[in-house]
Amino acid sequence: LLDNNIKRNNKLIAVGGGIIQDITGFVSSILLRGVEWIFYPTTLLAQSDSCIGSKTSINVDDFKNQLGTFYPPQRIILDVNFLKTLTLTDMKSGLGEIIKVHLLDGEKSLEYINSHYEQAFSDPAVVKDLIFRSLMIKKNIIEKDEFDKDYRNIMNYGHTFGHAIESVSNYEVCHGQAVTMGMDIANYISLKMGMLLDEPHEIMREVLLKNYPDYSLRREQLTSFLTALTKDKKNVDENLSAILTEGWMQY
Ligand SMILES: NC(=O)c1ccc[n+]([C@@H]2O[C@H](COP(=O)([O-])OP(=O)(O)OC[C@H]3O[C@@H](n4cnc5c(N)ncnc54)[C@H](O)[C@@H]3O)[C@@H](O)[C@H]2O)c1
Incomplete structure (x- = not known):
C-alpha cells in the first residue's frame, strides 16, 4: 500500500470473513496512523459476530490474536446472499x-x-x-x-x-x-x-x-x-483466566 502511494483520505474495502476483517482492520489502524475502511462480511461468523465490536487482531507465530487494536470500519454492509457458497x-x-x-x-x-x-x-x-x-x-x-x-x-x-x-x-x-x-x-x-x-x-x-x-x-x-x-491474553500473572458459568445469565 505504501509502495502504491496510499494517502490518508484513501479507504480500504474488505470483502471476506473474519480473517480478512482482522487483517484489513489492523492495517487500516496503523497505516498513516489510521485510514478509513469499509467491510462487506461474507461469512456467517463475520456477519453475526465479528463485524461489530471494533477489534482487530493478528496472530504471531502459533498463537492467536497477539497484536491488535480497536478500530471499527466506517460502514458495514450485510448481505446474506454471500452465505450461499459457504x-x-x-x-x-x-x-x-x-x-x-x-x-x-x-x-x-x-x-x-x-x-x-x-x-x-x-x-x-x-x-x-x-x-x-x-x-x-x-x-x-x-x-x-x-x-x-x-x-x-x-x-x-x-x-x-x-x-x-x-x-x-x-x-x-x-x-x-x-x-x-x-x-x-x-x-x-x-x-x-x-x-x-x-x-x-x-x-x-x-x-x-x-x-x-x-x-x-x-x-x-x-x-x-x-x-x-x-498464551491467552486474558491471563493475569501466573493465573489462567477463563469465563465460567453459574447458569443462566451468570457468567
Ligand atoms: N475481530 C474480531 O472481533 C473477531 C471476532 C471473532 C472472530 N474473529 C476471527 O475471525 C476468524 C474467523 O472468521 P471466519 O469464520 O469468517 O473465517 P475466515 O475469514 O477464515 O473465512 C472462512 C473461509 O471461508 C471462505 N469464505 C469467505 N466468504 C465466503 C463465501 N461467501 N463463500 C465461500 N467461502 C467464503 C474464506 O476464504 C475462508 O476459507 C478467526 O481468525 C477469528 O479469530 C475476529
Missing part, C-alpha cells in the same frame, strides 16, 4: 458464535437457538433472524464496556479453551467450532467446581453437541494444549 464447516463456525451469545443471553434465547439450529442451514429467513438477534445481544454487551475492561469479557466465554484447541489442531478446527468445544469445557469445569447445576449443564450441552467438530483431542496433545492456554 461450506458446512463455515456455517457451523458462525453458529458457534451465535450459540455463544444466545447462551449468554439466558434461557429463552437458548431455547430459541436450540429450536432453530437445524433450520439455519436451509432457511435464509431464519439465518437473517439469527444474525440480527446475535448482533443485538452483542451490541447490548459491548455498549456496557466498549474497550473490554470488565463486563465485555463475558464475550470470551469458550474462547480460552477454544483458542488453545485451534492452536493445537493447527487450525484444523475452525474458530466457532473450537469455541463450541471451549464452552463445553468451561461448563464442565463449572459443574465440577460446584458452580453449575446438572440441569442447565445438560440443557446447554444439548445445543453445544449439535455444533461439535469431528475432532477429538489426543492425550499426547495435552502439553501443547496447556502451553497454548498460557
Whole structure:
C-alpha cells in the first residue's frame, strides 16, 4: 500500500470473513496512523459476530490474536446472499458464535437457538433472524464496556479453551467450532467446581453437541494444549483466566 502511494483520505474495502476483517482492520489502524475502511462480511461468523465490536487482531507465530487494536470500519454492509457458497464447516463456525451469545443471553434465547439450529442451514429467513438477534445481544454487551475492561469479557466465554484447541489442531478446527468445544469445557469445569447445576449443564450441552467438530483431542496433545492456554491474553500473572458459568445469565 505504501509502495502504491496510499494517502490518508484513501479507504480500504474488505470483502471476506473474519480473517480478512482482522487483517484489513489492523492495517487500516496503523497505516498513516489510521485510514478509513469499509467491510462487506461474507461469512456467517463475520456477519453475526465479528463485524461489530471494533477489534482487530493478528496472530504471531502459533498463537492467536497477539497484536491488535480497536478500530471499527466506517460502514458495514450485510448481505446474506454471500452465505450461499459457504461450506458446512463455515456455517457451523458462525453458529458457534451465535450459540455463544444466545447462551449468554439466558434461557429463552437458548431455547430459541436450540429450536432453530437445524433450520439455519436451509432457511435464509431464519439465518437473517439469527444474525440480527446475535448482533443485538452483542451490541447490548459491548455498549456496557466498549474497550473490554470488565463486563465485555463475558464475550470470551469458550474462547480460552477454544483458542488453545485451534492452536493445537493447527487450525484444523475452525474458530466457532473450537469455541463450541471451549464452552463445553468451561461448563464442565463449572459443574465440577460446584458452580453449575446438572440441569442447565445438560440443557446447554444439548445445543453445544449439535455444533461439535469431528475432532477429538489426543492425550499426547495435552502439553501443547496447556502451553497454548498460557498464551491467552486474558491471563493475569501466573493465573489462567477463563469465563465460567453459574447458569443462566451468570457468567
Ligand atoms: N475481530 C474480531 O472481533 C473477531 C471476532 C471473532 C472472530 N474473529 C476471527 O475471525 C476468524 C474467523 O472468521 P471466519 O469464520 O469468517 O473465517 P475466515 O475469514 O477464515 O473465512 C472462512 C473461509 O471461508 C471462505 N469464505 C469467505 N466468504 C465466503 C463465501 N461467501 N463463500 C465461500 N467461502 C467464503 C474464506 O476464504 C475462508 O476459507 C478467526 O481468525 C477469528 O479469530 C475476529
